[in-house]
Amino acid sequence: MRQGFRARLVLVSALAFILFSTLLARFYYVQVHRHEELLGKAQKKYTAKRLSKGRRGMIFDSTRSPAPNILAMTRVTYEVFAEPKHMGSRKWEVFDILKKETGVSDDLLRPRFLNEKLVQVVVAKGITIDKVMKLREMKLPGLHYKESQSRFYPKYSLASNVLGFINHQGKGVMGIESTFDKQMTPTTGEVVIERSRKNRELQTLKSVNPKDGWDVYLTISEPIQSFMEEELDRLVSKIPCKSVYAMMTDPRTGAIMAMAQRPTFNPNDRSSMKAGSYTNRMVEHVFEPGSIMKACSIAVVMGLRNFSFNDRIDCEDGMWYFAGRPLRDAGHNYGNIPIWQVIQKSSNIGTAKLAISVGKHAMYSGLRRFGFGEKSGLNMGTESRGIFRHVDKWDGLSISRMPIGQGIAVTVPQMMQAWGALANDGNMMQLRVVDKVKKPDTGEVIEYPPILKRRVLPLRVTQGMTNALKTVTRDGGTAPKAHVPGYYVAGKTGTSQKWINNAYSDRIHVASFVGYAPADNPEFVLMIVVDEPSYKYRYGGTAAAPTFRRIAEKTLRYLNVTPDLPDEITDEVK
Template sequence: MAPLRLGNPARRINFALMGMAVVLSLYAGRLVQLQGLDSKVFQAKAASNRVRPEPLPARRGSITDVNGHELAVTVEARNIVADPSKVPAEQREQVAALLAPYLGVPKEDIAAKLALARIRYTLLARDVPIGVAKAVLELKIGGKKIPGLSAVPQYQRLYPGDDLAGGVVGFVGDEGGGLTGIEQTYDKLLGGKDGRQTIEMGAAGQRIPMTRSTRVEPIAGRGVRLTIDRDVQWAAQQAIARQVKESGARSGSVIVMDVRTGQVLAMANAPEVNLNKWESLPPADLGNRSVSEIFEPGSTNKVITAAAALEAGAVRPETVFEVKDKYQCADRLLSDAHPHGPEHLTFTGIIAESSNVGTLMAAERVGDQALYNMLRNFGFGAKTGGGFYGEEAGLLPRRETWSGSQRCTIAFGQGVSVTALQMASVYQTIANGGVRITPQIVAGTVDQHDRLVPASPGKRTRVISRRTAGDISRMLEAAVNADGSTGSLAAIKGYRVAGKTGTAMRYDENCRGYCGYTATFVGFTPADAPRLVALAVVQAPEKGHFGGEIAAPVFKEVMTFALKTRKIPPTGTTAPSVRLSTDG
């Protein structure tokens, strides 16, 4: 048996030393890489893990009425957030049940968010009042506060009047930006500019003291002051909402304007937008019908035909026409609202009694081009220029496209479409001696020191002569006060009122044709020294349909309130005697 030979100890030691040298060199190389070559990269990564950017939201400016009463205001609130990874699985259901009544969020929704244990941040509820947020953070389970729960400072947009001037004011979305109305049109000015800050946080989420931080202060938004008078707006909304309900109508609008400035004192719609609950409303009810809903004006449009005829010298208020109850125009036989034998009406009588046939006879003396030009001059077929959100231009067909019968129907308000604001502007022009003033809804903006910066006055444009405006005013006064007039329900005791009814077939896309009616009344007072103009329009009423019975009472109610609120006294004068007919 051969003797056992042991290995060379020196060789084993050498191999071991070589192996150790290789391992140490690897560690050394890694250290050189970490502390030398890649040190800046890892420093930056570590810093990014510690440094947390935080936005500093700017406080949104308020929207107020003409007297400074708040219609939209921003208040401090909190967003309640959670770190699901810190909530033990066995406590999630209990935490959800505890939080649900405070946050107004279903327990199931909270539990589902807390079950996402891999994420570090989830929003449980936004716009929570500060007091509620404080109470939530004090809630305990098993004698300890709920882990991973925190409150993030935020601003909440509130609308103290709920639906007061809702279509005009508009609302903001979840991210705080304006979506409709003044909120959208003046979003940049109202929103201001958000700030930001960065702070260093530890692994447990606590702020590391004495570490670097940067901060850029937010710039608060400016305020917007409207021309709307809160009290008149409220009265207008009440009146139109009541009439829409009582008449079974689809919708309605009321506008009140200052004749001398073109400023809108009230712009009401029914249904109106509840700004604190806008998310639950159908899209059709989120806009401002006064500027977005177009309709055929009917007989309220006859003042434009009258203006064209008077300006051309084709008629005078006392010009007499033999008016029958029917009129053949191209391929259509047009008629007055009620059958009657031949009548000898003055032009004033034609307007006061709202005769379609008499209006067509006067239009014949003017010609299509002159009538078209007058419609354009009064603002038909174009936006008013006041910067109203969602405003439509209406429809005025080019004169070259008018059919044989259309040249007649346009004269008494069918075949053209307008908005309520456009029609109110027409009567503001007449009341203002023939000078149109661009309608205004914004009185000015308010800076950080609560100083009002007034908006520029509306553009003034002469449309008709002062004499023509005066002639039409007296015709419109007869349309309210004279025997046989169509607007008697708009009369206001002690005041001289000038106005006109309108009843037109309503085009409806649902029936792909004319079905239902649009009832309108528009006028101004005092007739001899006009201060206010108001329009009421009711769409598709089911209980009655004439403007004189449906819209005129709304005009009377709203105008009576506005006169008292604005402290406008009667002039104390008596309306001049006018002749409507030579019969009898």
């Protein structure tokens, strides 16, 4: 009997041990392995979390007085939601009012109202507070409003290809919005509170304040940008063309004062955003420059050879054979003319002969120093390095064609950088479009100062070249329409044939003009490029030069630059 009792005692003890071990294991599993999971569930019952987002950084122009102009900002807007099932008999009345007040299309909103499975539908986002107040005053059933933020560009399409835009996730896609997306993106704030069973707030467990993004200050001048865009609109209204580009820089600092293109877009209106309009074609696309290249090519020669601009070149009466191929002077028959007149008259033959005199290796090296064949370093997204074959890949004809702007392709920033060196006594400055960024909460500033990229030419060459280029815009030159009354303008026309179906087209061209003013103490370099103008306007002196003049004239007046020739302005007024 005692033996049976002991057996039962051992059995009960074993069962108790097993039960206790199981409970202990379960307790360990719940308390250790599932601690974070269960804690999270418990916290949801007695805590509440509130998130708040800082403001995305603003974008300003270069104006300093009285205050910078705002080019991009974030404003408080609202998202509008609807619950059609709670609208009763007024459902379609509310539907019509929402269409009218929010601007949402019938095709977009009607399917949402007809979908019986949806309890709540999105009506519209980015609705301004005045429209929300109007809807609230109507006391419409089934509507809800949620405060949010939206990006707004107060100047609409102005400088839009510089600014870029953000996507629906708030990420920068193009332009400055993309390049400085990391700096301009705000941080999210968080407040965690403990609450009672009756949902009363007891205490704050955690509090992290949101931080606004950095503000970006551009080198772009809003007034000058406006002048430029007004004149580009005028140009495309008069001259049928594929596209137009313009850029203005300060040659002393490399600062971009204005840049624009047509077609363009309004970043506030996504319906206007077509692929060809929102990409920055000036940075991404290339073109054969034609005769605007001649100033750089001849400058290379003048820097290497002990030539004077008065030395003469035989231009062969307009027709010359080199490497078995003819080279013409576009219907002109120039004879033995000085080098300055080769520039004034834009002689292909004279330029080619000068280039041949230094050889292909020296010419290649000289044009590379001007920055052709390499990215300009303008930090604005994807940038082309252009097309400039290594000298080892030149054929026998290249030395006579590339110096006149044929067989080489460039971007607008590359050409502006090169001409900036001509205007700045041979010193090439790094192009830049951002002056500084500023942290709004602390006032911390990071500046982007002017950077000397390299010295390209000696002073004697740039002075002689400027004197020669001044004759281009006077009577007898190829661009008298670029002359600004009261000022000496140094510049050059360009007319290049486009390469179509493995041949240079006689009908499709790129017309351009680039110059600086006042010529002897330049405030700016300005370039106008017209892609595929109608045949009647194929020459740079016809298509681009008049627009250069109007933009330059307005800018010089705005900057209050003292005239070189005040009598010309008096005569013009009379």
